[in-house]
Amino acid sequence: MSFYFDHNATTPLSVAARQAWLEAVEKFWQNPSSLYPEAGAVARRLEDERESLAQLLGVNDVEDPGIVFTSGATESNNATIAHFAHANPDKYCALSAIEHPSVDAPASLHFGERLIKVAVSTDGTISLANLEQILAKGNVCLVCIMAANNETGVIQPCSEVSSLCRKYNVLFHCDAVQWFGKYDPTAIVALADIVVGSAHKFGAPKGTGFLRTSERARHLQLQSGGPQEQRRRAGTENLPGIAAMVRALEETTPNLSLWEQQREARDCFEATIVANLPGTSIIAGNSQRLPNTSMLIMPSGRNLKWLTRLGQRGFSVSTGSACSSGSEDGSHVLTSMGLSPSEINRALRISSGLDTGRDQWDALAKALNEVAEDINSGGSPAGKWIP
Ligand code: PLP
Secondary structure, eight states: OOEEOBTTTOOOOOHHHHHHHHHHHHHSOSOTTSOSHHHHHHHHHHHHHHHHHHHHTTOOOSSOOOEEEESOHHHHHHHHHHHHHHHOTTOEEEEETTOOHHHHHHHHHHHGGGEEEEOBOTTSOBOHHHHHHHHHTSOEEEEEOOSBOTTTOBBOOHHHHHHHHHHTTOEEEEEOTTTBTTBOHHHHHTTOSEEEEEGGGTTSOSSOEEEEEOGGGTTOOOBOSSOTGGGTBOSOOOHHHHHHHHHHHHHHGGGGGGHHHHHHHHHHHHHHHHHHSTTOEETTTTSOBOTTEEEEEOSSSOHHHHHHHHHHTTEEOBSSOGGGTTSSSOOHHHHHTTOOHHHHTTEEEEEOOTTOOHHHHHHHHHHHHHHHHHHHTTOOOOSOOOO
8 A cells, every 4th residue: 555645746647637638749749839730730729728727827818818838847936036137137036035945046046145035933934024124125126935835834925925015016926836736826826926836736747837927027038049938938838738737727626625624634633643642743833834734843763764664654755845855954944944953854744635535644643653663662674675
């Protein structure tokens, strides 16, 4: 038996996304920029997908919905930040201390000294007071605040961030990768100037994503070298990936209320773990969080020990974001929330999907008990382990 509790890293392919991908790869394989009729059909299909996505995102501007298809969120975040850093050589970027590395690293690279970190409270949310202090100086061109954190699941106060950005006439970039598929897409798109999504976080294949710009950010150019995507992002469009992404997002819309069941199961799981394993703590347990995410600080033993032993029992969990899991550096998210290195080394991230059953949550709670006994008794991992 295997139990997958790492949906914040990636999700399995949905049936609808797979069908859409196969249909497009077989029937619409020509280059949409070519000039013969078959290619025209591909180009039309691409625009149909853009229109469908615009509807899902609540964008009414049919002439130009400001949607750019990309290869994923890492590209969208990198290219957005590089664009603004070079277009505004005298201005600063303000970004939260808990951004994903695909925002944090390009911001350091391109803005360098012109980068200001927005403080984060111990509850995992950004400090709005600190953001306002930064914006009041009048030298910021871009604010980067994510919709929901991939490690802790904490939802950020994007409505208030949006109001502050409008008050100070600054563009708001929102990495909403963990939002799409779990909450109403229109709600986040209405708040930010640049909103980023990634297909593989909601049941579509890896290597596809989108970015939506408001009218004031429409001059954003991501990649040069071709006329595609209204010259905003050069490169042959990945129609199969795009069609699969749009179907997968469509599929999530009627099911959003089902996440409440995951929230109940997650809360019940956390209560069981805290009762059974004294010394365990829940990160941001009292904050507004994604309904599927639980970040635990285990009472003893390094998180890699827990991860290995859980893996041997068929449970896939994470120590943090997938991007940092192989690195020796502790989580910058937990560091910015004031956790000590010893606590960070004991952090486990558990993230479920819509079809994760109560029985699976119960089985995970039981497995954690067994692993705790194993670790307390100093037992070593049995059998072969392939990392
Ligand atoms: N932003 C967040 C919040 C994420 O969780 C991830 C993936 O882990 C990314 C960006 C990167 O997305 P992609 O895999 O599409 O490049």
